[in-house]
Amino acid sequence: MSRIVYVNGDFVPEEAAKVSIFDRGFLFADGVYEVTPILHGKLIENAGHMARLERSMRELQMPPPCPVEEIAALMKELVARNDVYEGMVYVQVTRGAADRDFAFPEDATPTLVMFTQERKIEDTDSSRLGIRVISTPDWRWARRDIKTVQLLAPSLMKMRAKAAGAHDAWMVQDGFVTEGTSNNAYIVTKDGTIVTRHLSTEILHGITRASVLRLAAEAQMKVEERPFTIAEAQEAAEAFMTAASAFVTPVVEIDGVTLGDGKPGPVARRLREIYIATALEHAD
Ligand SMILES: Cc1ncc(COP(=O)(O)O)c(C=O)c1O
Structure with a gap:
């Protein structure tokens, strides 16, 4: 069964997820991420991961796609939709898509994607x-x-x-x-x-x-x-x-x-x- 992933406002099957080839994450690695572990279906230390995500964006003058509290709520929803008991949830924010130029675009919309990975992390x-x-x-x-x-x-x-x-x-x-x-x-x-x-x-x-x-x-x-x-x-x-x-x-x-x-x-x-x-x- 395919996973449900999150892309820019939508929960979709992974095969349907699309990001532009002009996305600066793809062209310049102009993106930041977090990995939060899931144990017993719950997020571990997510407040810390969200605080660091916010800081990473700030350090790169990257406009956040939404407040990190909203990102945390979306993460929980994704974990629930995929019924993950143990594994992790990956969150990535990029500066978004713009015509290729080293200088940061002024009006790009940030890209927010998330996916879960099921795997044993406690007894390994x-x-x-x-x-x-x-x-x-x-x-x-x-x-x-x-x-x-x-x-x-x-x-x-x-x-x-x-x-x-x-x-x-x-x-x-x-x-x-x-x-x-x-x-x-x-x-x-x-x-x-x-x-x-x-x-x-x-x-x-x-x-x-x-x-x-x-x-x-x-x-x-x-x-x-x-x-x-x-x-x-x-x-x-x-x-x-x-x-x-x-x-x-x-x-x-x-x-x-x-x-x-x-x-x-x-x-x-x-x-x-x-x-x-x-x-x-x-x-x-
Ligand atoms: C280079 C590097 N150092 C340290 C860590 C550990 O950080 P954390 O405990 O927040 O996962 C990571 C995690 O991905 C990492 O990539």
Whole structure:
């Protein structure tokens, strides 16, 4: 059965969805997006995703198609129409269609599209077994704090990881890890301190990251927001990553070096549990 998707005011079967070839999202990657997880049929941390969507549009001087509260209501309707119990809802806003020109058009109507993806995100092989990562140079642009659809660089890095038999790549700039291709990166030092890169324009300000760091502090875990190297990560007691649809996922190998006993570590396992339980309590 085909999905129902949302395009510019209409809920339609995916085969009927149409966007102009002049859309600036297609021609210039002039678009922003969010991915909100769905657990038990409910949206997880959507207020945070909507706040970041609003900020991404503002940073790019992109007129919003409608208030984000309306977008949130449409997302819920889409999840209900597709009867999704577990998976995610993807939302994309672009500057809209206009004759091709590098300068922003003055009167384009923003494009708003949404679709759902059904898939297991709570009980996954990655969460049970952990993932293997490789390191790659970070070739992305300088405003990684804006969640744009220009994802070719991380896509190439993910392919590099796949070719090496790994699940993902941790990107490195000036000798320090920035983040994963689609997630924030963490290590846990031998004295139990959780270390993750500080917020700046060099990384995406993960919605999951913010909650996980708050929950870790509430659980009396020590947190340091600072850069770390691949060598420090390989020496760490454990490592993990966070992302909306991965929650907290353990990392068990970095550039072929096994961390600890090669099994998901206790800090990552505990944070995943606390995160999912808390997120479900506040899901809507
Ligand atoms: C580059 C990058 N970093 C971090 C994240 C994690 O952010 P969030 O927890 O909001 O999903 C993502 C998610 O897509 C990402 O693409």
